[in-house]
Amino acid sequence: MKRFLETGNFAITEGAILVGCRFFAGYPITPATELAEAMSLRLPQEGGIYLQAEDECAAMHLCIGASLGGYKAMTATSGPGFILYADPYGWALGCECPVVVLNSGRVGPVSGITGAPGQGEFYLMRYPTHGGNFETICLAPNSAQECMAMTVEAFYLSERFRMPVSVLADQLITDGFEDISVPENDAEMKEMGFRVWPRKIHQGPDFYPVTDELDIPPVVLGQNTGALCSDWTPTEEGYDIEEVEAHHKHAYRLIYKVRNNRHIFNHLYEKVHMDDDPDLVVVSYGTPSRVVNTAVKKARSNGLKVGALRLINLWPFPDEHFSLNTKYLVVELNWDGELVREVQRAAPKDSDVHFLGTCGDLPTVPRLTETFEKILKGQPLQRIGWEVEAW
């Protein structure tokens, strides 16, 4: 094991290289630029290819091309670039093309604030393209080390599920320096829980079978298999067809290969002080969870029965964590409240769901502590002019 004081971007790069990613295409955008730079340095040293694309839409299409040629491929961006992935993301979902996509969140909408963390793409990660009729998988790390782990996991899942898998980080995690361990061999990777799935090649002729099964190899072109892949509704052999029944079969696979196999990744969460049915469950993901965990531990030491639930597997949404009829506080890096809507939907009808939003900056421990106390005492949350805490 090698140890470094490095950024999340470094960790992502090394994680990708460890699992055999040899193709990265990106377009400069803060705060994902440093990842592209790290890839441009490291990939050629490993015999891999770094391409700078003409725009983000091309970046993900280049990855699709490389993946169709049998390479494990990755791209990375931030919100304004992620929106340009809508087109290729849909293609990769429909054609079941494995690609790993990293989105490092900043403050939006539009260009917003470039150098500050935000979580405004919670729903966009669920619906990164138009048309519906699919499920997506999204993982959200909260540290540089976990960035590496989730990049590794994203590659594993993208091969087994034959689809793009996204990692949702934010500017603090990808740019911040932290202690990082990089495994040096298979045994160390196993020890760290890293799972690897090799690229396999579909031999045809039924490239798009109607089944929820995993581990069907993806389409790889140039292997003389007669593979066909397109943006249209496919027949099982890959021919384009205008027929609702065929589309229904196609959609069935895109939806249920994920829904029916959630057990592969739904262990990806963290619970702190959650064993005794807390009076208040604080829900978060990504960077804010680090402050939340500290505040929850402090509240416990002050005798408050508070627990923390951190989601790592964001999508499909893990409803199973919300069976407890209690109070919930959802902490997010946005002011409109996104995750809170899903928590409200998943929690028992009469549970009490609250929201605390900050953006561009993390919430502080004292502010969280004060909020916990107010919610537990049944006091209303503060409203000072435009600074509305209640959702």
Added chain:
Amino acid sequence: MEYKSSDISSAYLRSRKIPSTACAGCGLGMNHKIVIQAIKELKLAVEDIIWGTSIGCAGRQTFGTWKGDGVAGTHGRIYAIARGLRVVLPPNKELILTVGDGDAFGIGLNHLIHAARSNADMTVIVNDNLGYQSTGGQYGWTTPQGSKTDSSPYGMFEHNLMSEGMDVLHILKGAGATFLARHVSMDGAWAVDTVKKAILNKGFSLVHMTFPCPTNFASKELGSRDPVKIFNWIKNHAAPMGQEKDDTIWVTGIYHDASNSRPEFSRLIHETVEKIRRTGTL
């Protein structure tokens, strides 16, 4: 030109997709045959070629027709997919793209320019039906000036990429394409020869080839769906380079042949990567 449709069909094309669902009298099949004949004359095998397509009439009608591997991209994106594919494919595999004018010269132009810039080895056949015909017939970037279409009911009056001395092939030449040519679908054996040269260029090649669309373009502009009328109209407005007349719209022939003159994209990338891998520097 010596070819029997049935021979090339059975050797290279999938019976399930031939004949295509293109309208009766559509000229796209002529372009398609020109490309297939060129492949045959070059003695390429099914497995030597990966076929890419776009959307629109040209893309949809040619997707899945090639007996080997095929990939279709959404509007304008196949050039970016093809560039990603090019760089990881073995160099002996040919990439042939049959696309439309809206896809290549409108929504995909940025990606197309970057494919030319990088001199990525692919042959792009832009099958020009003079506008957006699969969506009912709106004007595009090569629609002749004055033409009536569904979205230019008073006649197409905008500057476009084929009028007033402007030419999309100039843009692509400036961007670094190493082979550029223009034909109309009636050019037969001559166009076959050009497509052969385009394929033989180890770099970015594009052949712009106009074909008759009786259903939409002709019905509005010429007031007739008679395939013979639009066939003759295109033929009469085309002339080989050097023999242009006042009313010539399509000047045909090879515009730019710098075949194999500068490093091909994937070769450049692989040689560079290999050098960095071995020595740590360029």
